[in-house]
Amino acid sequence: MSWISVLAARLRGIFGKQRFETDLDEEVHFHLDMLIEDNLAAGMDPAEARYDALRRFGPVELMKEQYRERLGLAFMDALAQDIRYALRTLRKSRGFATTTVAVLALAIGANTAMFSVLNAVLIRPLPYRSPEQLAMLWTERPTQNIREGRSGYWNVEQWRNQSRTFADIAAFDPASVMLMTSAGAERVSLVRTSYNFFSLLGVHPARGRVFSVREQAERQHVALISHRFWLSHFGGSPAALGASIDLDGFPSRIVGVLPDGFAFPFMNADIWEPATTLPDWDAKRAVRGPGSWFVVGRLRPNVTLREAQAEMSTIAHRLDEHGPSLEEKSGISVVPLHLEVTGPRSRLSLWMLMGAVLTVLLIAATNVASLAVARNASREREIAIRIALGANRARIVRQLLTENLTLAAFAGVLGLAVAVAATDFVRMVQPEDVARLREVSVDARVLAATFLLSLLAGVLVGMAPAITATRQGGLLIGPEGGRNVAGGRASRRIRRGLIVTQFALAIVLLVGAGLFIRSLWSIENVQPGFRPDGILSVQMASPGSRPAAERAAVYDRILEQVASVPGVVSAGIIGDFFISGSPEQIVTTEGVDGVSQALRFRRDEVSADFFKTAGTPPC
């Protein structure tokens, strides 16, 4: 007597309803006929026989009801009936239905879109093997107020050898090099990595292989290319493997192609090389303390971040003591990778946006709810009659709720369409500051979220009218009772409450929006130190490795040609417009009073007319 077979039988009962009905009918008829026959045989006359048979059989309809109840799942039957009724009444008030569905669809769509952004950026795990074990390791330089500084290679190797909490540690360094092709010179982004970088991440090339140990030991020039590079420069042909490309004058052999979509956060490079290809590798390798390498590590299973941080701090301390004395103490800061990727500010803004969009949904729901309450006011009479006839109040509430849930279901489907369009838009626009926006899409989690949102909307909308409609009980108050469109006192009170809620929420949103706009405005109006109007900037690939005199001659020629373009008033050259690429330098001065001061600055090269062109006011 397993409940599964009973459930299955009942489910079957729902679908074969018609057949069961006719069968039961026939069975009952047969039974009655037999009873009548018996009676006739016992000597009754036909009318009496029939009457007696019916009496003995008992109430037929009641029996059929009992039968029907056992036949299917009672609540599914009621649900189906409610939905049919809901569709009928909605078709009658088409205006209400369209408005409601439209409003809810927009709200649900916005929420779904926002949630899919949240999903892609914050919730979905990073596309590497066991991403929760990955963390970045930074060198802290407290005197320079740097919490996340890059590290020297020697340190990285020491950390790797000494750490018990990290299973593996790898280093990588972005750069840009000149690619010489038959079409000319092209600047490409490149990342140099330690040999264990890809195995640490758990990433395998789509084609070919990673660098071999021998290739790195012999400092051969080999490279891995990104999927994008493979398509653009080799047309996706398998001939790319083994082909040679000219990077900064060195021929590099391609040994593999990385999978499509692979990007280490904030490194979207085209070419990946072993660290050993650096021309000054031996020198670089010995650099202790702060350096130029980014470091990523994989924690051992079941090791917590706190344990790892504690161990690394101890190691840092040990290295400080035994290594050559540096002027400053350094520490190691361990940051989980997913935090690194999104950054605290994006997280905050995303959650705030989600909150805003939920508020919009609440506003939409209250709006629709007040519409629903007003609509129900005109049905008060119908409902009062039903209650007077003995209808179960809970059943009526359920039916009203179903009506609104049906509306919400339609809105949900429409909202999904809105959300898909919105996510496409986000993918296209891709604001720079938020990582992983490429991955925004509508997936299973998002669909589930949509479903829940629709449910929430439906319930929110349905509660108010359901309560008001049944509260009055069966009383038709006054001569107008039930015919008054605006409804009774209770429904008026609820409607007022809904309007107040809407206003309150709308004001919250407005204030929030106002604050956002104000911050945007102040950002726009920050003084950049030059006059940006009328300035065009061009990025040039520099002939970096040539002697200074040659470079100066090239720059002069370039400036001459640019200045002679009609419409150009003046031209200048600078190494990096925002002077962020070069390392910080520190000059310590010792004053006459014995107080030493440290001056921190960055330096760059400019042509003679640069500041005049940029419009930097002289100080």
Next chain:
Amino acid sequence: MAEKTDVWQGTLALMILRTLETMGPQHGYGIARRIEHTSGDRLLVNYGTLYPALLKLEQEGSIESEWGLSANNRRAKYYRISRAGKKQLERQIKEWEATTEILSRFLTREPA
């Protein structure tokens, strides 16, 4: 004639199964008559509960149904006990015997 009592709740299923086991396939009317007959006409089968009970047994898999022709050439739905139903019957009979045995210990009147 002695008072006819209504068939007790819950035992109807048991009686249906037993009837089908001894009689073989039978339609609803026949089952009811047989039950009344077996009880010596002391039990009155409420036809209203008969068909829902038959449905329940069918859903649980204890009986199976099939349309056929009755003795007087009428279309009727015939029920027969299934293998699972036979096992179920066995079990319930044993339970009943145990129950009545225990109860009789309490209720037996001491010889005066």
